[in-house]
Amino acid sequence: MSTPTKLLIAASGTGGHLFPALAVAEQLSDYQIEWLGVPNRLETQLVPSAYPLHAIAVEGFQQRLGLGTFKIVTQLVGAIFQVRKLLKQGNFQGVFTTGGYISAPAVLAARSLGLPIIFHESNALPGKVTRTFSRFCSVVAIGFEAAAKYLPGVKTIYTGTPVRSQFRSSNVPLELPIPANVPLIVVFGGSQGAVAVNKLVRECVPSWCDAGAWVVHLTGDKDPDAGSLQQEQYLTLPFYDNMAGLLNRANLAISRAGAASLTELAVTGTPAILIPYPFAAEDHQAYNAEVFTSAGAALAFKQSELTKPLLESKVLSLLNSPQLEEMAKKAKEIAVVDSAEQLAALIRKLIERR
Numbered sequence: 001m002s003t004p005t006k007l008l009i010a011a012s013g014t015g016g017h018l019f020p021a022l023a024v025a026e027q028l029s030d031y032q033i034e035w036l037g038v039p040n041r042l043e044t045q046l047v048p049s050a051y052p053l054h055a056i057a058v059e060g061f062q063q064r065l066g067l068g069t070f071k072i073v074t075q076l077v078g079a080i081f082q083v084r085k086l087l088k089q090g091n092f093q094g095v096f097t098t099g100g101y102i103s104a105p106a107v108l109a110a111r112s113l114g115l116p117i118i119f120h121e122s123n124a125l126p127g128k129v130t131r132t133f134s135r136f137c138s139v140v141a142i143g144f145e146a147a148a149k150y151l152p153g154v155k156t157i158y159t160g161t162p163v164r165s166q167f168r169s170s171n172v173p174l175e176l177p178i179p180a181n182v183p184l185i186v187v188f189g190g191s192q193g194a195v196a197v198n199k200l201v202r203e204c205v206p207s208w209c210d211a212g213a214w215v216v217h218l219t220g221d222k223d224p225d226a227g228s229l230q231q232e233q234y235l236t237l238p239f240y241d242n243m244a245g246l247l248n249r250a251n252l253a254i255s256r257a258g259a260a261s262l263t264e265l266a267v268t269g270t271p272a273i274l275i276p277y278p279f280a281a282e283d284h285q286a287y288n289a290e291v292f293t294s295a296g297a298a299l300a301f302k303q304s305e306l307t308k309p310l311l312e313s314k315v316l317s318l319l320n321s322p323q324l325e326e327m328a329k330k331a332k333e334i335a336v337v338d339s340a341e342q343l344a345a346l347i348r349k350l351i352e353r354r
């Protein structure tokens with residue numbers, strides 16, 4: 001029996017980085033996969049024990065140069081040596097990463113050993129780490145075509161962003177007590193919730209419910225007022241796992257504009273009101289939202305300009321408008337349903353041709 005191909009996946013921090021990587025890992029069940037992450041981040045909860053997790057300390061670069069930068073550079077150099085040792089001793093044949101801080105030592109260590117590196121960037125505006133280190137990769141797969149123009153001289157390929165397998169099976173049942181045939185609004189704010197959006201939404205919920213809608217509000221676990229509104233047609237949860245079931249059932253979503261959330265909205269054809277997180281690095285969520293608004297798949301508002309009357313009335317008018325169906329159609333048109341399969345095939349091609 002031949003020994004399985006060994007792949008190191010470097011993905012860390014948020015659902016937006018981890019879910020696409022997990023979706024690709026699922027497609028490589030014949031591979032021996034190990035995971036590179038950071039201590040105390042979401043990967044310690046989300047990565048299944050089938051993928052041994054190696055945690056190393058790395059941080060992001062601050063805007064200004066100073067003593068902090070010196071510490072981070074020292075940490076990065078140490079991390080590169082740690083990953084290099086791991087790759088060498090473990091006889092890994094390639095690295096797949098979904099970007100962020102963890103990808104810097106992974107890319108540099110793999111490059112120094114001449115291993116194939118497949119990088120996935122899900123955002124329309126690639127992150128700083130991607131822009132800096134992607135030139136050392138074999139290929140950069142992009143979640144939105146718009147990203148290519150920010151990566152001049154880099155070999156990019158448009159694959160979309162992989163979604164969890166729950167999004168690829170039709171008719172995922174929803175275990176929440178929502179009556180059939182009522183309009184359902186789903187509110188979520190990325191994998192950590194969005195306190196500012198939560199507050200605005202709670203102010204609008206009574207009038208949406210009066211109009212016959214039901215609301216499922218995923219608040220995240222950091223909102224001190226999460227339980228403050230009690231209403232029959234209003235369900236609140238800190239986090240919900242069955243996003244496929246929920247988004248398939250939803251008539252409208254109100255969401256941040258993280259790449260994984262947007263991809264799921266496209267795959268499920270869910271019309272959305274997007275409120276990009278205003279403090280996201282380099283305002284990248286605004287670039288993501290732009291892909292959806294220009295395709296006619298969503299409406300977007302800056303958080304600073306969105307008031308209670310505006311959000312309240314927008315939702316009410318959308319719920320009774322044929323625009324909702326049109327947006328759903330446009331969302332489906334931009335979905336790449338087989339992104340995980342495409343990425344897995346790319347990984348196989350680059351690793352196995354060596």
Ligand SMILES: CC(=O)N[C@H]1[C@@H](OP(=O)(O)OP(=O)(O)OC[C@H]2O[C@@H](n3ccc(=O)[nH]c3=O)[C@H](O)[C@@H]2O)O[C@H](CO)[C@@H](O)[C@@H]1O
Pocket residue numbers: 014015016017019122123188189190191192218238239240241243256257258259260261262264277280281284285
């Ligand atoms: C604040 C910030 O900078 N966020 C970034 C972060 O992703 P972040 O994780 O914040 O946001 P994303 O929208 O990309 O992903 C959220 C994920 O969490 C899931 N979810 C959410 C709530 C819930 O109750 N259950 C659940 O499963 C969503 O379905 C989605 O899969 O990395 C992404 C990829 O680089 C970026 O595009 C985001 O802009």
